[in-house]
Amino acid sequence: MxxxxxxxxxxxxxxxxxxxxxxxxxxxxxxxxxxxxxxxxxxxxxxxxxxxxxxxxxxxxxxxxxxxxxxxxxxxxxxxxxxxxxxxxxxxxxxxxxxxxxxxxxxxxxxxxxxxxxxxxxxxxxxxxxxxxxxxxxxxxxxxxxxxxxxxxxxxxxxxxxxxxxxxxxxSTADILQRRWVKLLQNSVINPLTALADCPNGEVIRHPIWRLATPLLTEGMQVAARQHVPLPDDLFPSIVTLAENTAANLSSMLQDVRAGEITEIEAINGYLVRTADAAQIPVPTHRAIVHLIHGLEPQVTS
Ligand SMILES: NC(=O)c1ccc[n+]([C@@H]2O[C@H](COP(=O)([O-])OP(=O)(O)OC[C@H]3O[C@@H](n4cnc5c(N)ncnc54)[C@H](OP(=O)(O)O)[C@@H]3O)[C@@H](O)[C@H]2O)c1
Incomplete structure (x- = not known):
């Protein structure tokens, strides 16, 4: 052409x-x-x-x-x-x-x-x-x-x-890789937890489901470390701050669930699970979260 x-x-x-x-x-x-x-x-x-x-x-x-x-x-x-x-x-x-x-x-x-x-x-x-x-x-x-x-x-x-x-x-490509992983890890915590708790970003940090934030982040950081991606030390407090700064927002995953759409879970937590599997790193919390979010999606009949 x-x-x-x-x-x-x-x-x-x-x-x-x-x-x-x-x-x-x-x-x-x-x-x-x-x-x-x-x-x-x-x-x-x-x-x-x-x-x-x-x-x-x-x-x-x-x-x-x-x-x-x-x-x-x-x-x-x-x-x-x-x-x-x-x-x-x-x-x-x-x-x-x-x-x-x-x-x-x-x-x-x-x-x-x-x-x-x-x-x-x-x-x-x-x-x-x-x-x-x-x-x-x-x-x-x-x-x-x-x-x-x-x-x-x-x-x-x-x-x-x-x-x-x-x-x-x-x-630089090294800088962008770190930024993409930081965003991936932020999204892998806030998006599915707000979607499961059905609440805006600001509320999820006070919801009982927030107990899963630490294992999600810990598992995600292990996967990043195996990929040799350096991460900032203050990642957990920065995720809390992000949720507070966007308190009234509904995450895109929650919006998708409410709209009855397929979510982006496979590109976020699902990507972490696939990468972890390839490196033989256990990520049970992410695996469970992927499963739970799929349960909220419309079922595709073949
Ligand atoms: N929205 C944000 O603030 C934001 C910020 C950063 C990154 N992102 C990322 O950017 C990408 C696109 O996100 P998005 O927010 O643009 O998604 P979106 O608004 O949900 O749009 C997704 C698709 O829905 C279809 N669509 C358009 N209007 C519609 C309507 N009125 N009702 C139903 N479906 C409609 C369009 O299909 P067609 O393509 O066929 O036209 C569109 O490509 C995603 O990967 C997202 O994670 C979004």
Whole structure:
């Protein structure tokens, strides 16, 4: 497929909260949006309301050219749909994944893509249940992406992100690995425990289920240590602080459970269990948690 003639074309996969958020944040470069919910999107950012009409292609429709950059903003349950789209339309593009959880490398390995950049973000947005096209920006946060200075395309993307002030920090691969593990361990405690206790982040630290936080973190840190990932010493207090600072928020896993959706447990605690199994490290608490969360998900009948 012919490549786009724009300086750097960007396709965002997913029309959920983050797909729309990135369409808004990156609007200066006119990204395309791929998914199931067509624009217009209403973005509430503090007291500002912006109506966004990006170029949109449903999953089954071909874009006019291969994008230079693909930003993955789907949930894990749609990752195969996204992977199929990439295979057909963007097999050698730069892929940027800002999805929560880990294991994108394995999930996307069959793709003949040029490069996969897995980052983390503290940007946050929620879909409005009542208005199908509306999102509310919770935080613009900071996004960390691995810098690959020797790669011309990645360098061009880094320059673009700085020129348009996207608040993307380009850091070393060692730094990004630590940040991804810290986020994975935070999510592996707060997400399933709030989903099981059916309460906002601020309440879970006072709920009896919080007794499981210590074994979850201890097991997770053992897995990280075996992967030679250095972790900060204050991880447990930082998770408590995170829950307090986001006290009113409902975790994405709780939102998925309440909406009757498949959760991202397999990419979070499930990833830890698979990694632990490969290294023969016992992680009984994570294993039990994965099982319990699956019990809250809709049962898929074959
Ligand atoms: N939301 C956040 O604050 C946040 C922050 C950091 C990281 N993340 C991560 O970013 C990724 C995407 O999360 P997300 O929050 O964007 O997920 P989401 O809002 O639940 O969207 C997920 C998918 O749901 C579909 N969808 C869109 N509108 C819908 C509607 N009104 N009703 C039902 N389904 C709808 C879309 O499918 P199509 O793709 O087919 O259009 C979309 O890709 C995840 O890995 C998440 O963990 C999220």
């Amino acid at each position: 012919e490549r786009s003639r724009a300086p750097l074309s960007v396709a965002i996969l997913g029309t959920g909260a983050m797909g729309r958020y990135w369409a808004y944040r990156l609007r200066a470069v006119h990204p395309w949006v791929i998914g199931t919910v067509p624009p217009p999107y209403e973005i509430f950012d503090g007291h500002t309301k912006v109506v966004l009409v990006p170029r949109y292609y449903p999953w089954h429709e071909s874009p006019p050219a291969a994008p230079d950059v693909v930003l993955l903003a789907v949930k894990w349950r749609q990752l195969q749909t996204a992977a199929n789209w990439i295979r057909r339309h963007a097999a050698d593009s730069i892929l940027v994944s800002l999805m929560n959880g880990m294991g994108q490398e394995e999930a996307l390995r069959p793709l003949d893509h040029a490069i996969l950049l897995c980052g983390t973000t503290t940007a946050a947005a929620t879909r409005d249940d009542r208005e199908a096209h509306t999102i509310r920006v919770q935080s613009h946060g900071l996004t960390f992406v691995p810098a690959i200075p020797e790669h011309e395309g990645v360098q061009a993307l880094a320059t673009l992100s700085q020129a348009h002030r996207w608040a993307w920090a380009w850091v």
